[in-house]
Amino acid sequence: MHNYEAPADLLKDRVILVTGAGDGIGKAAAITYARYGATVILLGRTLQKLEEVYDQIESANYPQPAIIPLNLESAVDKEYEDVSVQIESEFGRLDGLLHNAALLGPRTPIEHYDAESWNKVMKVNLTAPFLLTKAMIPLLRNSQNASIIYTSSSVGRKGRAYWGGYAISKFGVEGLMQVVADELDDSENAIRANSINPGATRTNMRAHAYPAENPNNNPAPEEIMPLYLYLMGADSVGVSGQAFDAQPK
């Protein structure tokens, strides 16, 4: 699906929530989804970045987006319920959910990995997608064939030295995706859930993880969007519980 070509109206009238929409892959996904017709809900922790994405979408004359500021590191159950109430009252449903936000955390051996960092990484990368999924399921049920995408990593499929909590959180994300996919498959308006490993992509997170690397050797986030479109749009109806790679291996 790296070469998937989406029809121009693929996401027309769809309401899609993207976490970590202010930067990197999440920003590219939000703008891309809007370009294909979606009303995008931009969720993230840095309001200024979300506003910049909002302005970019508006000035391109794509459907007017919405902004939900939320820090996934500190957010508690009640704040997720508030998000649900806000989306319910504004849109009445949710057609797509891209769990994209994540924290890299320290790149260090488990022997030296501090517990505070572990807790932060787990909170943002795994607990937040769990709580958000839980809060959004009733709204996703109001949609015809809703899609949930979880963001994984190659180290979330095979463990690798020094990737610590980040790698382990991504294994958890794959597990969450499989459990959710299995549970929601039989529901009346089947909700599909899949995971994407973006592969090496030119973002701040990649630069932090690989400081010695030439960033220009990696594709920009905009270049890995075909799979993000395929899994969000109607061409993937019936595809669920699967782990995908956004770039050819």
Ligand code: NDP
């Ligand atoms: P970036 O660091 O560039 O962007 C991450 C986004 O998540 C930012 O918008 C950031 O907000 C947001 N975020 C981080 N912490 C929180 C928080 N506590 N609350 C709300 N939002 C938060 O990362 P990428 O774009 O590279 O990564 C996107 C996804 O892709 C992640 O899940 C990552 O694990 C995965 N991935 C990326 C790869 C790559 O090569 N880039 C490879 C494999 C997987 P803010 O801008 O305010 O900091």
